[in-house]
Amino acid sequence: MGYQLLNKDFNDILNQLKSEYKIYGPKRFENKGRFSDTDVIGYGEIDKLEDIVLDEKTYFSPKEIIYPIRQTLFYFTEDEVKVPDAPEDKVIVFLRPCDINGIKRLDTIFLENGPYKDVYYERLREKVKFFMIECTEGFDSCFCVSMNSNKTHDYAVAIRFNEENVLIDLKDRDLLEYFENYGKAEEFTPEYIKENKAKVSIPYPEKVTNEMFEHEVWQEYTRRCIGCGRCNTSCITCSCFTMQDVYYDANKKVGERRRVWASCQIDVFTNMAGGHGFREKQGQRMRFKTMHKINDFYKRFGFHMCVGCGRCDDVCPEYISFSKCINKLYSIVEEGNNDEK
């Protein structure tokens, strides 16, 4: 179903949808940037089309909507456990194709990786409808085309934002009632970005051997990376978490268990009971992350974990570029080039 809608009509629809859905989109959080008098673009609830920021990439990804940073799994007393109820609201998220593909990666990890589905993830995830923002230009650091994640057909609604109107491709028939009374029918098929400024070549997974594991290329990251974890916290596909048992009382009988995002670049990630950590150097951590994103995950699932959103590049305070790192590996593995570049 295609529609052309005036912006104000689209806003009317959003308004009506709000009775049933929580609507999230990329928006501006004023003065909440790292530096004073700067804003941050992140995901939050929006009221109208004008709240949606389209000309800047979000610093944080939309993953926090379905995979909260801190999530209580259950409350416990001495002899009882209570799982919190799932939130009732259904959810609409405005996001770009790379992020939809990113959430597919999260689906893979949380729903298909082990013998059991992650119920906490599933119960939020099944409430979500994607409103895909057509993306044909991208941003400087994006390399979604190389990662084959520039396209997706998995959306409820795809939207092209024009100056005064929007073009809609409606796939989800549940939403038909909201749209059919507005605007005029007009066929619309979203386009996708064909070429990014940043491109990567990924070394063929089978060719990456143990030699690469020990390669000196990682030393550079030991020197440069400060282990702040921003690349992980901004990444749409990083899904690691840790567990915390929080006691409310001094005698440790009542409390909650929650899970919290973890980051493989941060110190405590590999710490085991007794305090021993097995990837002490930042370079080793970079290697682990890189291999997970463009090698190991592929071996298991047949597609890469990284979707090339480029956020890790945008947020790194040390200007470490993940796409550059991938290309270095390629040149070492595929071209036998061992010179530092």
Added chain:
Amino acid sequence: MSIDVKKVKKNAFRITKQRGKTALRIRVPGGHLEVKYFDIIKEIAEKYGDGTVHITIRQGFEVPGIDFDKMPEINRMIKPIIEGLELDIGVNIDDPEAGYPAAGTRNVSGCIGNKVCPFANYNTTDLTRKIEKEIFPNDYHVKIAVTGCPNDCIKAHMQDFGVIGITEPQYDEGRCISCQACVKNCRKRVTGALKFENYTVVKDEDRCIGCGECVLKCPTGAMTRSKEKYYRLVIMGRTGKKNPRIARTFLNWVDEETVIKVIKNCYDYIDEYIDKSLGKEHVGYIVDRTGYNVFKEAVLKDVKLRTKAKIADYIDFGGYMYERNRFFSEVSR
């Protein structure tokens, strides 16, 4: 040679060690200026001076080697500087072709602030300009500097008034991944105001100096700056030949309006308590004479402090005395 020395000095020209030669002083509030003004400074130095310029500690320029009789000409030449750096920011100068009308209150200097520096908690240039507008021109000897954060790169602690920008970190527990970057950094580089308890960051309000380092460190935006901008005002730091000392905190967690009003009020205080027999007296020594409480009462006149604000009950200025007896007078018979 007949020169009205007092008039020359008030006009921001110096009496120099070389007889017959003066030096022009140019104010640059906040130390930030468009480079087009360099052309004027260069021309003056080449045509009237010795081809050099000194960059002063207060972020002004001093152009030496000028003949006294060239002052009117030079004053006409610096008109665009006076217009651009003073009139345009709201300073009231009656005749911009006659040079600077006062030199007692020194250039308000400022660190680079949040135009460039990631640590800064506000735009220092804007604040220096607002202060300059309120207090210049003025003959009283007052030194003011503003700095973007407690790193105090401008050395606000060496001023009569030092304005330090701070923020009140806002902690959103729901975004915290317990990485402790904020806690470790505050312990290592600041005051150790943060603790990690029960997987959550806990702040000791009394220890937090509002530097904002924790905000910079946080990878998830769990720590952010407060919407309100706050300032710490340190006072009566000085160098000099009697009792050099570092400025002490007078007000903490106050707003911009308070800072400006307090500095303005200080001029009335000086007016009332300055030792008129001396001709000029640096404000710090006036406070030494009247005591902190008299100063405090005068500068807080009509100032409405918000609840978060803190005022020093007492200040031990300390510093060291070159000669303690210098502070005793003999009883004259």
